[in-house]
């Protein structure tokens with residue numbers, strides 16, 4: 001069972017004082033403070049004996065790691081805090097199967113009580129080095145901080161970009177919510193374009209993708225920065241541009257280079273996989289508003 005699946009189970013079993021202790025541990029660790037029981041008692045406004053008891057149970061459950069008198073949250077703790085927030089707000093009531101396991105994130109199906117299905121993305125940047133640190137049974141507080149901060153920031157950035165893009169094109173996934181290292185997304189039914197699925201009209205799908213990149217650029221002032229056949233899903237007719245944590249605004253000094261790279265990747269992939277003949281230069285001019293068509 002993955003740590004995310006274990007986190008989803010644990011969410012149903014933790015007691016109020018354990019949540020309070022965990023939330024305090026998260027705050028203190030984020031601020032790079034040393035998190036001993038006394039500090040956590042003050043931060044969570046609980047008696048120290050309660051906190052000590054909670055920490056013991058959390059440690060047994062794999063949610064905290066001890067290093068001398070200090071404690072640090074595990075990856076699973078961060079995932080549990082994230083899931084709990086959705087459960088509390090009735091956005092999610094159960095976690096389903098894993099949809100995709102990537103280098104930078106794991107994406108799971110998630111359900112609410114009303115029959116809707118979502119894609120719940122958990123960022124896991126730097127997790128391997130974090131695990132290495134953990135294995136030594138030594139918790140480097142700055143290491144924990146950087147792992148947490150990195151993933152919280154990635155989730156925040158992806159969510160804010162998707163909110164900025166919302167409603168501008170049907171080719172952007174809707175983001176419903178975000179917290180900690182997670183983003184709750186509309187579930188898309190497509191497959192990755194890199195699998196080279198049969199497309200009804202390749203040229204039209206390419207047009208849909210360039211249109212979406214154009215509206216992101218012209219109306220939202222956003223460049224994806226990592227667009228390629230690996231970050232596009234399609235059902236053969238429609239296409240969706242996913243994976244936005246690294247997006248930059250058009251004012252970013254590298255925005256134009258990134259845009260040329262994004263558009264070039266897509267155009268070259270379509271040429272290789274679907275034999276379309278579109279010039280990269282014309283496609284870039286179309287996306288940046290210099291021309292009204294790319295054909």
Ligand SMILES: Nc1ncnc2c1ncn2[C@@H]1O[C@H](COP(=O)(O)OP(=O)(O)OP(=O)(O)O)[C@@H](O)[C@H]1O
Nearest residue numbers: 100102103104105107119173185186187188242243
């Ligand atoms: N909204 C969604 N609906 C359905 N599946 C999704 C959704 N978002 C992402 N996925 C699936 O999860 C995979 C990874 O998503 P994404 O590209 O956003 O993350 P990543 O961190 O770049 O992962 P990777 O390291 O695999 O590139 C996608 O290729 C896709 O299969």
Ligand SMILES: [Mg+2]
Nearest residue numbers: 102230231243
């Ligand atoms: Mg990706």
